[in-house]
């Protein structure tokens with residue numbers, strides 16, 4: 001009876017098409033279109049309350065979309081019942097059945113589908129997460145990390161087309177978290193199932209995923225490989241949510257050479273590759289990552305062709321071990337951040353020193369917007385504090 | 387540890403040396419138990435002992451009515467069982483039926499209130515308990531009216547040809563079981579509500595996610611998780627229902643619906659046959675105890691914690 005959907009093994013990508021979810025007047029998921037390639041590790045990243053869980057619940061069938069469609073390969077699963085979808089979920093707080101032991105928890109899905117050789121498969125799944133020795137324990141007798149593994153085994157044993165993970169590592173401490181991230185990645189590579197991993201931890205998303213989608217207020221801001229998202233963010237939100245960015249407001253000026261756009265930033269001109277400029281407007285936010293910027297003593301110039309901003313003064317320097325983080329006050333009243341590797345060439349630049357900032361034009365990106373207000377910053381801080 | 391000491395002596399005490407500190411710590415639980423134990427001793431152990439001794443008495447030859455002497459006649463029990471086993475079986479049958487009916491009515495009700503009612507939850511809970519504000523006897527008499535000739539039920543049943551034209555519903559087993567079911571329904575509903583309310587909806591979603599349809603999810607997830615409520619509710623309904631005599635008195639009013647409670651009442655108050663009344667009470671207690679033990683063991687004590 002769990003018939004058609006489960007048996008004909010739809011292959012192919014998971015596609016969300018113009019998906020919308022409203023709760024009353026509130027729009028939790030707003031026109032989301034995504035393609036998750038088959039067998040990939042996909043991370044859905046965003047601040048708290050942006051609609052990640054809601055999106056996941058629609059894929060699992062636990063929430064009905066207000067509009068839009070969900071396809072798995074050629075199969076439309078938009079309104080299929082959850083128990084008929086070849087999709088399994090690792091819930092935000094695991095939701096292991098407290099009245100069943102570990103073995104029976106993992107066997108639950110197999111038994112419902114009357115699959116044979118339950119014992120063998122359950123033990124294989126427990127082996128995958130290295131939990132065979134605890135097969136007869138109750139969930140209440142397990143640590144958080146162990147519960148997380150069992151929840152993973154319980155979902156994986158069904159060999160779903162897509163595995164949904166809703167912040168599965170949220171409850172773990174930092175060390176265990178890092179360890180489980182590597183393990184999850186190993187398992188995903190081993191089983192080759194499509195993973196959709198929800199998180200609000202940008203580091204987690206970037207280390208684990210092949211593709212990251214950044215979500216904000218119900219919308220997908222950008223998606224792509226982590227390096228692309230980091231190197232060429234398309235919106236100020238992404239620029240600030242994924243790592244830190246220096247965003248300096250500027251205005252296009254005429255001139256410039258082959259595919260480099262000159263931008264006037266408070267009287268100083270910097271160059272921006274035209275393929276990394278996301279706006280055609282005159283107003284441009286010029287962005288550069290803090291670790292791409294070099295600090296030079298005032299009066300010294302970066303190599304020819306490099307971008308240069310003069311008139312800075314070191315307002316703060318904090319030594320973090322591998323690097324030193326500088327806050328440089330610019331003449332127009334903005335503080336820019338610079339990460340300098342501590343490679344041992346002389347001591348740190350003292351606070352108060354006059355400096356020049358230099359970086360390569362290829363590391364510059366241009367965003368739409370008129371001010372340097374980091375739109376994503378508040379959201380990121382909230383997400384970190386949770 | 388220092389806390390315990392201070393609480394026990396009722397004043398600030400300097401931190402005691404390790405050896406002496408062991409004593410108060412081990413004694414405190416017993417002291418806390420004391421009021422309960424005294425209560426249990428005075429109002430349970432002593433009456434049970436008296437009851438048992440009364441059950442072994444016999445009539446003083448040539449004595450007045452109600453005059454008995456202690457003869458340790460255990461044969462009283464055999465006589466009583468021989469004479470009243472029908473009423474015993476009937477009591478358990480009625481109580482059992484009422485319990486099953488109450489469970490069937492209360493489970494969906496409690497499930498709805500716990501999982502679906504939202505902001506109506508508290509109002510609905512008050513409504514479940516509301517009948518308690520009227521006296522037990524009044525409510526039972528009201529049932530007599532409801533089930534009576536002039537009540538709404540009988541004409542409907544007759545119209546639907548569910549009962550023969552001349553038949554009535556009052557003064558029958560149906561009326562007694564209906565009364566028992568009605569009167570003990572809140573005792574079933576509240577524990578069920580309490581255990582259903584605690585079930586995280588995520589477990590039910592997880593059932594659906596793991597290929598169980600709604601019915602299977604109910605059978606494999608919701609029902610097992612609500613077992614503590616089922617066990618508590620059935621016990622709270624069955625035990626008082628088995629010993630009840632008001633429903634049989636007011637709604638039965640026939641020898642063929644007499645329950646053990648009625649026999650105890652008449653032996654004790656009307657015939658002034660204390661030993662038989664005591665024997666019956668004791669047997670009822672023992673029988674319930676045995677049934678409950680068997681039941682709880684089968685239902686699985688692990689689920690009760």
Ligand SMILES: Nc1ncnc2c1ncn2[C@@H]1O[C@H](COP(=O)(O)OP(=O)(O)OP(=O)(O)O)[C@@H](O)[C@H]1O
Nearest residue numbers: 023026028046047048049050051052053054055200
């Ligand atoms: N059943 C519901 N009724 C009304 N609003 C809801 C409901 N479920 C979610 N929302 C709202 O939709 C928004 C998105 O919620 P969602 O749970 O998807 O967030 P999230 O991105 O998973 O956040 P978090 O990281 O905190 O888990 C929130 O503002 C939330 O208040």
Ligand SMILES: [Mg+2]
Nearest residue numbers: 052053092166
């Ligand atoms: Mg969430």
